[in-house]
Amino acid sequence: MYSVPYAKLKWIEGVVPFSSEFDDIYYPSENPLQQTQAVFLEGNTLLQRWTKDTFQGPPRNAFVIGELGFGTGLNFLATLHLWRKTVTQSAHLYYVAFESNPLSITDLQKALAPFSEFSSEVTHLLNSYPPPLRGSHRLSFPQYQATLDLVLGDANETIQRQLFLADAWYFDGFNPASNSELWNPELFEILRTKSHSETTFATYSSAGWLRRALESVGCLVTKVKHPEGKRETIRGVFKSASQKLNVTKIKRASIIGGGYAGVTLAYTLATRGVSVHIYEQESRICSKASGNPQGVILPYISRKPSAASSLYLPAFLYARQQLAHLERHSDSSLFNTAGIIHFPSTARLAALLNELETLMMPPEIARRIESTELCNILGTSIQSPAFFYELGGWIQPSSVAKTMLNEHGNLIDVITNSSITSEKLLTLEKESDVVIYANAFEAAKLFDSSDLPVEAVRGQLAFIDESQHSTSLEQILCYDGYLLPSQDGKHLLGASYDHGSYEETPREHENGEMLRNLCHWTPELFSETAQATTARVAFRTSTRDRLPIVGSITSQEDISPNHAFFIGFGSRGLSSIPLLAQQLTSSLLQEPQPLSAAEAKAVNANRFQERRLKKES
Numbered sequence: 001m002y003s004v005p006y007a008k009l010k011w012i013e014g015v016v017p018f019s020s021e022f023d024d025i026y027y028p029s030e031n032p033l034q035q036t037q038a039v040f041l042e043g044n045t046l047l048q049r050w051t052k053d054t055f056q057g058p059p060r061n062a063f064v065i066g067e068l069g070f071g072t073g074l075n076f077l078a079t080l081h082l083w084r085k086t087v088t089q090s091a092h093l094y095y096v097a098f099e100s101n102p103l104s105i106t107d108l109q110k111a112l113a114p115f116s117e118f119s120s121e122v123t124h125l126l127n128s129y130p131p132p133l134r135g136s137h138r139l140s141f142p143q144y145q146a147t148l149d150l151v152l153g154d155a156n157e158t159i160q161r162q163l164f165l166a167d168a169w170y171f172d173g174f175n176p177a178s179n180s181e182l183w184n185p186e187l188f189e190i191l192r193t194k195s196h197s198e199t200t201f202a203t204y205s206s207a208g209w210l211r212r213a214l215e216s217v218g219c220l221v222t223k224v225k226h227p228e229g230k231r232e233t234i235r236g237v238f239k240s241a242s243q244k245l246n247v248t249k250i251k252r253a254s255i256i257g258g259g260y261a262g263v264t265l266a267y268t269l270a271t272r273g274v275s276v277h278i279y280e281q282e283s284r285i286c287s288k289a290s291g292n293p294q295g296v297i298l299p300y301i302s303r304k305p306s307a308a309s310s311l312y313l314p315a316f317l318y319a320r321q322q323l324a325h326l327e328r329h330s331d332s333s334l335f336n337t338a339g340i341i342h343f344p345s346t347a348r349l350a351a352l353l354n355e356l357e358t359l360m361m362p363p364e365i366a367r368r369i370e371s372t373e374l375c376n377i378l379g380t381s382i383q384s385p386a387f388f389y390e391l392g393g394w395i396q397p398s399s400v401a402k403t404m405l406n407e408h409g410n411l412i413d414v415i416t417n418s419s420i421t422s423e424k425l426l427t428l429e430k431e432s433d434v435v436i437y438a439n440a441f442e443a444a445k446l447f448d449s450s451d452l453p454v455e456a457v458r459g460q461l462a463f464i465d466e467s468q469h470s471t472s473l474e475q476i477l478c479y480d481g482y483l484l485p486s487q488d489g490k491h492l493l494g495a496s497y498d499h500g501s502y503e504e505t506p507r508e509h510e511n512g513e514m515l516r517n518l519c520h521w522t523p524e525l526f527s528e529t530a531q532a533t534t535a536r537v538a539f540r541t542s543t544r545d546r547l548p549i550v551g552s553i554t555s556q557e558d559i560s561p562n563h564a565f566f567i568g569f570g571s572r573g574l575s576s577i578p579l580l581a582q583q584l585t586s587s588l589l590q591e592p593q594p595l596s597a598a599e600a601k602a603v604n605a606n607r608f609q610e611r612r613l614k615k616e617s
């Protein structure tokens with residue numbers, strides 16, 4: 001269900017990976033790198049296309065390669081290496097690769113060990129390589145000006161779901177005789193819809209039927225003889241593809257709201273060369289919901305893959321990846337990851353815990369942990385089994401936001417004490433190519449909100465002194481509340497939910513309730529008489545369907561098309577905002593989108609209006 005199967009490998013002479021299922025090698029045993037370069041990189045004339053004096057991407061400021069069969073990633077690494085050596089401008093490489101049976105990380109490491117010329121690229125790939133979770137994974141390579149979207153699952157199902165237009169293709173399935181699913185005319189027709197009339201392709205095979213199949217979808221096909229491999233291959237152009245590359249020149253953006261959403265979005269736009277003004281009404285960034293001193297980064301699981309799980313799981317992995325990158329730009333640790341113990345506090349979670357194995361969830365994302373193991377970890381007696389999220393952890397949102405601003409300070413201007421009103425909006429519109437509302441539920445004050453139903457949900461956090469048993473607690477505990485490891489002798493205890501209240505003063509009885517919930521799940525950690533010392537109130541932004549609102553509103557008359565929304569992250573903003581910032585940036589710049597079409601639709605800003613119109617008709 002959730003996982004795709006790993007590739008089953010044998011090793012020829014102990015080094016060359018061979019697929020037992022497809023009965024073929026991943027790359028030739030003789031001169032693999034030279035052959036990859038000759039067939040795929042030269043086959044798509046990449047060097048010539050990238051070294052043009054005026055290279056700005058074709059015509060967007062990006063170059064997009066699609067690959068059928070990611071395998072060991074050798075083609076990707078060779079491409080990334082050439083890209084880094086050749087392209088000096090601000091252009092960005094997107095590599096959208098499809099793979100049904102990914103290599104395990106151990107096999108990947110072994111398969112790539114011989115290619116020492118790529119050691120830094122390999123290290124980066126291994127560090128961000130995802131668990132075998134079905135769906136699309138965005139891997140960012142900022143120091144290479146490159147992004148890999150690794151889409152796991154059968155390409156026949158996944159390609160049409162991804163939103164991108166390729167400038168070049170690598171067709172690198174196994175031998176068509178043993179891998180016929182990846183070499184079929186229907187798939188070539190889909191590839192045509194993801195190509196434009198100058199999109200090139202290259203492949204190892206030169207079979208006559210393949211040439212005819214490609215010609216039947218309007219490709220111009222050429223046969224090439226390679227002296228070094230003594231083999232013939234084919235390459236060509238999708239001449240008849242009718243898709244047009246739309247160029248949206250966004251050079252300047254204005255963002256309303258300097259919370260975690262506004263700052264992360266500004267950072268993401270800046271990585272693509274957009275200069276950004278953030279307008280924040282308070283005297284500093286991250287002072288409202290994002291001002292909580294600690295917040296949890298955790299995965300979301302449902303019994304059946306849903307819009308929420310297929311959005312939040314890759315987003316969780318991407319958030320971790322981004323934090324690992326930011327830590328390299330920070331003097332202190334930003335992501336505290338000792339894992340999360342999640343007690344099944346509802347009937348839904350209890351059922352899910354019992355079924356976890358049948359869902360085939362990668363265990364590093366979520367596994368079941370029995371009460372005996374829990375007792376050992378926590379050093380207190382626990383009656384219930386729980387989920388364990390080994391990759392989960394916590395951050396201080398404001399520290400992460402500051403690190404983002406430091407990295408791209410030259411392109412981001414933060415204007416504090418600046419509350420944007422309807423009148424000021426007119427100035428922002430004139431100053432920038434796009435105005436983005438990242439001001440949480442307060443966005444509703446600036447436009448007619450009938451088709452953007454957002455709501456503030458009050459949440460209270462309490463702080464309690466550590467106890468004798470809790471001092472050594474490293475993991476986060478989640479239940480119908482949560483407890484974070486102590487900082488300076490105090491634990492953060494969260495959180496209450498109150499729809500429709502704007503009361504900012506902490507309520508004593510909510511602190512008591514949170515403590516009782518904690519003692520229910522871990523009776524020996526704190527005494528029942530423990531007291532909260534202080535509390536903090538903030539407001540989440542929730543939407544009617546509980547999914548965020550990401551994108552521009554295209555058909556509402558009073559909102560011009562250069563307005564976009566980045567709001568509604570509920571209780572999961574810290575895990576979801578980084579990937580959704582990538583989504584909004586990619587869609588604004590007309591570049592490959594990390595979300596599939598269905599997920600992009602699920603968070604689209606137009607959805608409430610579309611649903612209303614459908615109901616009315």
Ligand SMILES: Cc1cc2nc3c(=O)[nH]c(=O)nc-3n(C[C@H](O)[C@H](O)[C@H](O)COP(=O)(O)OP(=O)(O)OC[C@H]3O[C@@H](n4cnc5c(N)ncnc54)[C@H](O)[C@@H]3O)c2cc1C
Pocket residue numbers: 256257258259260261262279280281282285286287288289290291292294295296297418419420421438439440442443458459460461494495496537538539540541566567568569570571572573574575576
């Ligand atoms: C009690 C509580 C606990 C939480 N725990 C977690 C957790 O553990 N994990 C997790 O992932 N998420 C958690 N969340 C949710 C998380 O905090 C949010 O999803 C996230 O902070 C949202 O960021 P934001 O930037 O959208 O909103 P905010 O941080 O609220 O930022 C919006 C900003 O817009 C500014 N603004 C508003 N109007 C204007 C205007 N007109 N002009 C200029 N500026 C304006 C505001 O001043 C504010 O700074 C929690 C939330 C609460 C309330």
Ligand SMILES: C[S@@+](CC[C@H](N)C(=O)[O-])C[C@H]1O[C@@H](n2cnc3c(N)ncnc32)[C@H](O)[C@@H]1O
Pocket residue numbers: 007025026027068069070071072073074075076098099100101102153154155156172173174179181182
């Ligand atoms: C020759 S290998 C690719 C080699 C790879 N390009 C490299 O650089 O190592 C072929 C790949 O196609 C993948 N594949 C086969 N059928 C597929 C399908 N239906 N969808 C996606 N990938 C598939 C295989 O799992 C395998 O990894």
